[in-house]
Amino acid sequence: MKKVAILGIGQTKIDEHWDKSLREIGGEAAFAALQDAGVEHVDALFVGNMLSPLIDGQNQLGTFFADWIGLWKHEAVKVEAACASGAAAFRAGLMAVSSGDIDSALVLGTEKMTDKSGHDVTSALATAADTDYEVEQGISFVGINALVMRRYMHEFGWSHADFAPFSINAHANAMHNPYARLHQKINTDQFERSSMIATPINLMDASPIGDGAAAVVIVPAEKIVSMKGKPKITVAGSGSATDTIAVHSRKDPLFLSAAQESARRAYEMAGVGPNDIDVFELHDAFSIMSALSLEACGFAGRGQGIRLGLDNEISPNGRVPVCTRGGLKARGHPVGATGIYQIVEVVQQLRGECAETQVEGVRTGMAQNIGGSGATIITHILQSE
Amino acid sequence: MKKVAILGIGQTKIDEHWDKSLREIGGEAAFAALQDAGVEHVDALFVGNMLSPLIDGQNQLGTFFADWIGLWKHEAVKVEAACASGAAAFRAGLMAVSSGDIDSALVLGTEKMTDKSGHDVTSALATAADTDYEVEQGISFVGINALVMRRYMHEFGWSHADFAPFSINAHANAMHNPYARLHQKINTDQFERSSMIATPINLMDASPIGDGAAAVVIVPAEKIVSMKGKPKITVAGSGSATDTIAVHSRKDPLFLSAAQESARRAYEMAGVGPNDIDVFELHDAFSIMSALSLEACGFAGRGQGIRLGLDNEISPNGRVPVCTRGGLKARGHPVGATGIYQIVEVVQQLRGECAETQVEGVRTGMAQNIGGSGATIITHILQSE
Numbered sequence: 195m196k197k198v199a200i201l202g203i204g205q206t207k208i209d210e211h212w213d214k215s216l217r218e219i220g221g222e223a224a225f226a227a228l229q230d231a232g233v234e235h236v237d238a239l240f241v242g243n244m245l246s247p248l249i250d251g252q253n254q255l256g257t258f259f260a261d262w263i264g265l266w267k268h269e270a271v272k273v274e275a276a277c278a279s280g281a282a283a284f285r286a287g288l289m290a291v292s293s294g295d296i297d298s299a300l301v302l303g304t305e306k307m308t309d310k311s312g313h314d315v316t317s318a319l320a321t322a323a324d325t326d327y328e329v330e331q332g333i334s335f336v337g338i339n340a341l342v343m344r345r346y347m348h349e350f351g352w353s354h355a356d357f358a359p360f361s362i363n364a365h366a367n368a369m370h371n372p373y374a375r376l377h378q379k380i381n382t383d384q385f386e387r388s389s390m391i392a393t394p395i396n397l398m399d400a401s402p403i404g405d406g407a408a409a410v411v412i413v414p415a416e417k418i419v420s421m422k423g424k425p426k427i428t429v430a431g432s433g434s435a436t437d438t439i440a441v442h443s444r445k446d447p448l449f450l451s452a453a454q455e456s457a458r459r460a461y462e463m464a465g466v467g468p469n470d471i472d473v474f475e476l477h478d479a480f481s482i483m484s485a486l487s488l489e490a491c492g493f494a495g496r497g498q499g500i501r502l503g504l505d506n507e508i509s510p511n512g513r514v515p516v517c518t519r520g521g522l523k524a525r526g527h528p529v530g531a532t533g534i535y536q537i538v539e540v541v542q543q544l545r546g547e548c549a550e551t552q553v554e555g556v557r558t559g560m561a562q563n564i565g566g567s568g569a570t571i572i573t574h575i576l577q578s579e
Numbered sequence: 580m581k582k583v584a585i586l587g588i589g590q591t592k593i594d595e596h597w598d599k600s601l602r603e604i605g606g607e608a609a610f611a612a613l614q615d616a617g618v619e620h621v622d623a624l625f626v627g628n629m630l631s632p633l634i635d636g637q638n639q640l641g642t643f644f645a646d647w648i649g650l651w652k653h654e655a656v657k658v659e660a661a662c663a664s665g666a667a668a669f670r671a672g673l674m675a676v677s678s679g680d681i682d683s684a685l686v687l688g689t690e691k692m693t694d695k696s697g698h699d700v701t702s703a704l705a706t707a708a709d710t711d712y713e714v715e716q717g718i719s720f721v722g723i724n725a726l727v728m729r730r731y732m733h734e735f736g737w738s739h740a741d742f743a744p745f746s747i748n749a750h751a752n753a754m755h756n757p758y759a760r761l762h763q764k765i766n767t768d769q770f771e772r773s774s775m776i777a778t779p780i781n782l783m784d785a786s787p788i789g790d791g792a793a794a795v796v797i798v799p800a801e802k803i804v805s806m807k808g809k810p811k812i813t814v815a816g817s818g819s820a821t822d823t824i825a826v827h828s829r830k831d832p833l834f835l836s837a838a839q840e841s842a843r844r845a846y847e848m849a850g851v852g853p854n855d856i857d858v859f860e861l862h863d864a865f866s867i868m869s870a871l872s873l874e875a876c877g878f879a880g881r882g883q884g885i886r887l888g889l890d891n892e893i894s895p896n897g898r899v900p901v902c903t904r905g906g907l908k909a910r911g912h913p914v915g916a917t918g919i920y921q922i923v924e925v926v927q928q929l930r931g932e933c934a935e936t937q938v939e940g941v942r943t944g945m946a947q948n949i950g951g952s953g954a955t956i957i958t959h960i961l962q963s964e
Contacts (some may be wrong), residue, residue, distance in 0.1 A: 195678050195679045195680050196678070215711070217711070238819075244638060245632075247630075247632045247633050247703075247706050248632050248633065250710060251705075251706055251710045251714065252706055252709075252710040252711075253629060253659060253661050253706035253707055254659070254660055254661040254706075254707050254824065254950050254951055254954060254955060255659075256660055256667075256821070256955065257660065257661075257821040257822075257824050257950065257951065257954045257955045258709070258824050260821045261821070261822075261823045261824045261825075261828070261954075265821075266821070266822070266823070267820050267821065267822070267836065267837070267840050268820070268821060269819040269820060269821065270660075270819075270821045270955065271658055271659075271660050271667045271670075271671070271819070271955070272658070272659045272660065273656055273657070273658055273659075273671070274638060274639070274640075274656075274657045274658075274659055275639055275641055275642065275655075275656050275657065276638050276639040276642075282641075282656045285656075286656070286658070286671050286674070286675075288678075289671070289674045289675040289677075289678045289680060290671075290674040290678075292674075292678035292679070292680065293580050293581070293673075293674045293675075293677035293678040294580045294677070295580050295674060295677065295817070318632075320636075321632050321636055321637055321638035321639075322638055322639050324637075324643070325635060325636045325637040326600070326602070326637075329636065432680070434623075434654040434655075434656070435652050435653070435654060436641070436642040436645045436646070436650075436651070436652065436653060436654065436655045437642075437646075437651070437652070438646045438651070439639065439642050439643050439646045440646075443646070451652065452652070455652050565639055565642065566639055566642065569639060569642045569646075570639060570641065570642045570655065570656070
């Protein structure tokens with residue numbers, strides 16, 4: 195497989211952008227990435243998006259954005275894997291550039307979620323679960339994750355407050371990320387007193403939705419002559435794996451086997467292991483998912499992911515820094531865009547652009563994007579050369 | 580780019596499958612393709628689908644089907660490009676196998692459209708057009724194509740009856756395809772007297788929707804030791820291109836520039852031209868699209884695509900056989916599945932499995948799938964070795 199490098203990155207602030215259309219948000223991130231890459235043109239566009247048919251009444255987003263940003267005639271396509279749509283689009287672009295058929299690609303993750311009522315958005319998000327066997331029972335997507343969290347607490351003996359460090363870390367880091375949705379520090383007391391959504395998941399366990407877009411430009415690594423002072427960042431590893439779509443079909447609902455498998459493939463391709471990962475942008479859609487991801491990817495034993503938070507190992511100067519730009523919890527979770535935000539943030543770390551939340555001496559970073567409740571999991575490992 | 584071969588094909592009859600779920604239809608085609616390929620397992624699954632979020636309330640179809648057909652742990656993803664979703668998924672699979680990262684893939688195109696009212700389906704199909712600037716005006720997708728057809732008739736001086744041969748040929752060929760939705764021969768009189776949908780498009784100009792799925796198994800060509808008596812079929816050319824999403828934004832609304840560009844790329848990769856194409860499975864969603872595709876791909880001059888029908892050159896023993904299994908018009912158009920049906924049908928021709936509609940001495944076949952009204956166009960050229 196031909197090695198691929200990330201030439202440019204772009205992102206919008208995640209917010210309720212009622213004054214901007216789907217087109218405008220995606221275009222903003224796309225143009226920022228092209229400008230950062232110093233190119234005006236790419237061969238193809240890959241768009242990650244989950245909800246535009248349901249929220250915006252718009253399909254065919256590949257061509258929709260190619261048209262809007264002036265990539266006329268060029269190949270363009272949308273890739274969807276629920277909340278893992280961003281990383282899925284990145285991987286599709288990676289495969290196309292690696293194959294040699296195209297020489298450059300823009301990968302755009304974008305989502306506009308706040309133009310509909312909360313009820314409509316909750317229904318739309320439930321399309322990530324199994325419609326016939328989960329949603330038909332009347333359970334929402336957060337409800338499914340709540341059952342997993344409850345079982346985890348029971349099985350391994352943790353209390354709700356033990357999850358607090360994940361959200362506290364995310365909120366603290368987001369304070370220094372101008373693109374984050376929430377700029378508000380929280381403490382354990384606020385974490386515990388927050389409004390309940392689906393017991394035991396409260397508002398501080400759950401990531402906020404939002405409107406946002408992020409983009410990257412990728413090219414074959416061999417084509418890069420100079421990065422103009424910036425480090426050259428390559429995709430060292432990539433792995434995608436799945437599990438049953440319904441949580442109840444799994445032998446062990448408390449283990450993310452697709453995270454383990456996709457991380458295994460990415461580690462193997464990169465020739466690294468968990469100890470080599472300097473920063474890990476994980477998919478903390480709910481606080482329970484942080485614990486499960488850390489465990490499945492080899493950073494903690496079964497039921498012990500929680501301990502990394504309690505031992506203060508997840509902050510930017512800890513052993514396993516996670517969510518250094520705020521994670522889904524505080525940077526925000528515009529679902530189809532999230533996977534690209536994660537990759538953009540790992541690039542920022544590798545470039546040393548993260549100021550207060552910069553991880554020292556970072557050389558290898560990992561981004562992991564999850565679709566459904568652990569159903570589709572895609573892991574990428576980036577390295578600076 | 581590593582050469583890729585098609586090892587197996589599968590399809591379901593297109594119909595109103597009220598007794599079968601989305602899962603069952605897709606599974607039927609997937610298992611048929613795996614069985615035809617003689618394999619039990621592939622590395623990854625690529626699903627082409629347009630409407631499942633809107634019609635079935637189900638997203639994440641990659642994992643949904645990987646789960647259903649027993650590809651646990653394996654990579655799976657959905658690709659969407661409106662009615663070109665099938666070919667877009669095929670191209671994504673092609674890139675992944677070509678890159679060397681995976682060694683085999685199942686590509687499944689699937690659509691379940693008849694579980695909702697005609698009004699709901701018409702609204703869902705309109706998401707292929709530009710929601711802000713076309714659909715907002717109250718026009719339907721067929722309405723947009725009707726404007727194009729009317730303008731073509733005016734500009735080049737053709738009457739409505741001049742389009743009849745396309746539909747007559749499609750219906751005649753579908754008589755011999757057990758998987759086709761319609762088994763009913765038509766004549767010019769029936770074509771002319773059919774119910775009007777959106778002037779000048781009547782029922783006999785338009786393809787019927789339906790429930791259906793088609794699938795192919797692809798592997799690196801070098802891996803094939805024996806095809807057990809069947810010819811080895813390789814993907815000789817592949818090209819994807821786009822145009823503006825709204826028809827009114829084009830300088831020339833009567834020329835499919837994305838068809839020209841995607842065909843040019845496919846011809847170039849395959850080292851062939853229009854004269855080398857023995858069979859052409861084109862995207863006759865409406866009769867006008869047959870004429871425009873033939874013109875853009877180099878088979879006829881501007882405004883002269885019609886003549887190929889009138890001169891009887893499009894039948895299985897004509898110079899440019901099209902829609903040899905019934906095309907969208909009579910085989911049916913389960914939108915996200917259509918692109919894979921076209922590829923399956925070209926494989927059937929190359930294998931010599933088409934009996935009454937077999938094209939003699941066929942060595943090179945082309946399939947072209949269109950998303951929106953000419954917005955996303957993807958062309959593949961297959962050859963038997």
